[in-house]
Every structure is written in structure tokens, then in C-alpha cells.
Amino acid sequence: MPLPLALPIGLLLGMSLAWLARVELARSEVPLVLARPFLVAVGLGAIVYGPVLAYFVTMHGDWAYLYLVRFSRIPSAVDLVLVFLAAAQVPLGFALASPLARAKRGSALLKLTAVIGALTVIGCVLCSRRLSVSASYAQFHAGFGVAPLGKTPLGRGVLLSWVALLAGYGWSAHVLKAPRPD
Numbered sequence: 001m002p003l004p005l006a007l008p009i010g011l012l013l014g015m016s017l018a019w020l021a022r023v024e025l026a027r028s029e030v031p032l033v034l035a036r037p038f039l040v041a042v043g044l045g046a047i048v049y050g051p052v053l054a055y056f057v058t059m060h061g062d063w064a065y066l067y068l069v070r071f072s073r074i075p076s077a078v079d080l081v082l083v084f085l086a087a088a089q090v091p092l093g094f095a096l097a098s099p100l101a102r103a104k105r106g107s108a109l110l111k112l113t114a115v116i117g118a119l120t121v122i123g124c125v126l127c128s129r130r131l132s133v134s135a136s137y138a139q140f141h142a143g144f145g146v147a148p149l150g151k152t153p154l155g156r157g158v159l160l161s162w163v164a165l166l167a168g169y170g171w172s173a174h175v176l177k178a179p180r181p182d
Helices: 003-020 022-027 036-059 076-087 089-102 106-126 137-142 153-177
Strands: none
Touching: 003 022, 003 036, 003 076, 003 089, 003 106, 003 153, 022 036, 022 089, 036 076, 036 089, 036 153, 076 089, 089 106
16 A cells, blocks of 8 residues: 555544544543553554555565655655554544544534545545556556556555555454443
């Protein structure tokens, strides 16, 4: 997943987990950062989302930056910080949505997620050509050697990353929806 799109998608993942955990959050007496649902969101961000993003940055760097900058010119420390920042969006989205989820203000949370989702969709539409091909920075800008995403290892990586994200999210949702003994 490209880093510019990973930030709002991570927020949306965390916000939806907060809504799923609204009942447990309302009953919780511990600080948010110690609550089990928040730790599930941290786990999703650290164990699934972060490694998925790291794969694209390390193996398909020019695509991960949407061919906006040459991947080879970005220091690896910047890559690392951006991957950590994007992975942190899952628990950040959870923390931002938790007050609304606790108060069961679904309409306000829906409006917020709709705005973020709409901006993400607009970003995807604007970057659709960049998202749909595999190339290096030079190839993309010179118009040679550009391959359709579905016929490249990058395409298989995108497919497998979405499978991993959906499995991780499904597990997280299952854990949050499972009845908890008091």
C-alpha cells in the first residue's frame, strides 16, 4: 500500500475497531492505553499493518511513494519513520474515535469516517494511474517498461497484503466482538 494512502486507511481501521469495541470501552475503568480493545488496535497496527507497509517500502519503494519521489534518494531512516507513523494510525484512529464510541454517538463517528473515507477515495481516483502500474521512478516518468499491476510481483504483493490485512482485521473484530466474562 502506498504510504500517502496508508495514513487515512490506518485511521479508518482504528476508528472502526473503536466502534466495534464500544460496549467494552463503555464498561472499562482503566485508562484507554491499558484497555484491551486499544491493545488489540495496537497489535493490528504493529503485527499486520506495519509489516505490510514495510514490505512495499522495501521491495517496491517507487510505487510506495506513488512515483512522486525517487525511492533511492530517500534515507532509510525516513522510510522507517514513515512506516512507524502509518502503523501508528491504527491505534491513533482508535483513540480518536473512542470518545464517540463510548458515548454511542454513531452518527458523529459515521460522519467523520465518511469524510476520511471520501478523501481517501478521491486520493485513489487521482492516483489511479500511479496505483495501477509497476515500474521504477525513471520508467514511470519516461513512459517505458511500465507494466500493468496485475501482471507483476507487485500485483501479487498487493493482493496478498489485502488478504493479510483482511485476516488481521477479521481476527481483531472477532476478538473485540467476543463476549467477555466480567
